[in-house]
Amino acid sequence: AQTVTQSQPEMSVQEAETVTLSCTYDTSESDYYLFWYKQPPSRQMILVIRQEAYKQQNATENRFSVNFQKAAKSFSLKISDSQLGDAAMYFCASLGGATNKLIFGTGTLLAVQP
Amino acid sequence: DTAVSQTPKYLVTQMGNDKSIKCEQNLGHDTMYWYKQDSKKFLKIMFSYNNKELIINETVPNRFSPKSPDKAHLNLHINSLELGDSAVYFCASSLRVSNEKLFFGSGTQLSVL
Numbered sequence: 001a002q003t004v005t006q007s008q009p010e011m012s013v014q015e016a017e018t019v020t021l022s023c024t025y026d027t028s029e030s031d032y033y034l035f036w037y038k039q040p041p042s043r044q045m046i047l048v049i050r051q052e053a054y055k056q057q058n059a060t061e062n063r064f065s066v067n068f069q070k071a072a073k074s075f076s077l078k079i080s081d082s083q084l085g086d087a088a089m090y091f092c093a094s095l096g097g098a099t100n101k102l103i104f105g106t107g108t109l110l111a112v113q114p
Numbered sequence: 115d116t117a118v119s120q121t122p123k124y125l126v127t128q129m130g131n132d133k134s135i136k137c138e139q140n141l142g143h144d145t146m147y148w149y150k151q152d153s154k155k156f157l158k159i160m161f162s163y164n165n166k167e168l169i170i171n172e173t174v175p176n177r178f179s180p181k182s183p184d185k186a187h188l189n190l191h192i193n194s195l196e197l198g199d200s201a202v203y204f205c206a207s208s209l210r211v212s213n214e215k216l217f218f219g220s221g222t223q224l225s226v227l
Contacts, residue, residue: 033214039155042220043202043220043221043223044218044220044221045204045221047215047216050214050215052214089155091157095214095216098212100145100162100169100170100208100211100213101162101170102147102149102159102216103159104156104157104158106154107155107156
């Protein structure tokens, strides 16, 4: 069974600063993917970044990067140079190659202070 | 030109009613999904269809019945609505089963009074 745990219900960061959101997961699958989704107040689910489990290199997308620690089953998201538009709920998720079920964590609500 | 579109965006109804939510994708994807986001923002998969065939059916009450008339459409019909059904329902699609990119619709907020 897959599980995803986000231990930080809420986080706050000053504009232009860096923040890290934590995520741990558990899966019995050997082939899987990990994701961070952003959900602003508009409700739309926006894919921020994804990581293939077989790749050792950490994924990056502009100001967003991950720290993928496969042995520790940890997948944290770092947001650099935070902007007001980054304020949203962030969900960590895992997708097993065999089951194709996208399993979400409980989310972290990020506030960005001007 | 929305890739995954759901209608309606908002649905307010009385307990006991029957309602449907429609979903269409114009991406040419084979696989479609329904996810439920509860009041605590927790997202959970409900169903998945691949080429009109049901492939994932989580523990969902029988009052929920998905229907896929073709691979571009996946509708969700809910009978005898209950207060606990109030949630945001998301449709999503992916190119095929075991494809890692899911595209989400904008959600349907269902309020049962």
